[in-house]
Amino acid sequence: ERTTIQGVGVQSVLAGRVAASLSNTYPFGNLVIIETPNQALPQAVKSALGITSEKSLYLLYAHMDAPPLVASDSQVAACQLIGQVGKSGNAVEPHLHLEVRSGPPGASFDSLGYYQADNTEQEKANYLLWRTSGVFQHMDPMLLLNLGLGTPAP
Numbered sequence: 001e002r003t004t005i006q007g008v009g010v011q012s013v014l015a016g017r018v019a020a021s022l023s024n025t026y027p028f029g030n031l032v033i034i035e036t037p038n039q040a041l042p043q044a045v046k047s048a049l050g051i052t053s054e055k056s057l058y059l060l061y062a063h064m065d066a067p068p069l070v071a072s073d074s075q076v077a078a079c080q081l082i083g084q085v086g087k088s089g090n091a092v093e094p095h096l097h098l099e100v101r102s103g104p105p106g107a108s109f110d111s112l113g114y115y116q117a118d119n120t121e122q123e124k125a126n127y128l129l130w131r132t133s134g135v136f137q138h139m140d141p142m143l144l145l146n147l148g149l150g151t152p153a154p
């Protein structure tokens with residue numbers, strides 16, 4: 001009966017630390033990045049994704065409807081509500097953009113943007129670090145989601 005997923009709650013897949021909580025970035029719009037440190041990752045996740053002991057797992061949730069419900073450097077629980085599905089940034093239809101990456105522990109992003117003339121050099125550098133530098137290795141999100149971790153919040 002639903003005609004759109006606009007406004008549906010976005011829950012964190014895993015517990016962790018908010019490495020970024022940003023509003024109105026381009027191309028991601030309203031976004032959250034959550035780091036789950038290696039020692040907190042279930043062995044099934046490490047095995048399925050090939051996460052080595054010196055890496056953390058990072059999940060980016062983007063194009064949310066409004067600014068994130070969580071603050072940078074805060075702790076989140078698995079299945080915690082972090083925002084709602086939207087079409088912020090460079091999105092035409094409401095959807096959740098989910099990226100899964102491994103990378104060095106403790107990273108934080110206080111800005112992230114590209115493709116607009118008014119993006120600062122720091123925003124561009126952070127975007128390139130996340131997307132193209134190779135420091136954060138992209139992984140297929142379905143490898144994580146197919147593990148069936150956790151129980152959805154009521």
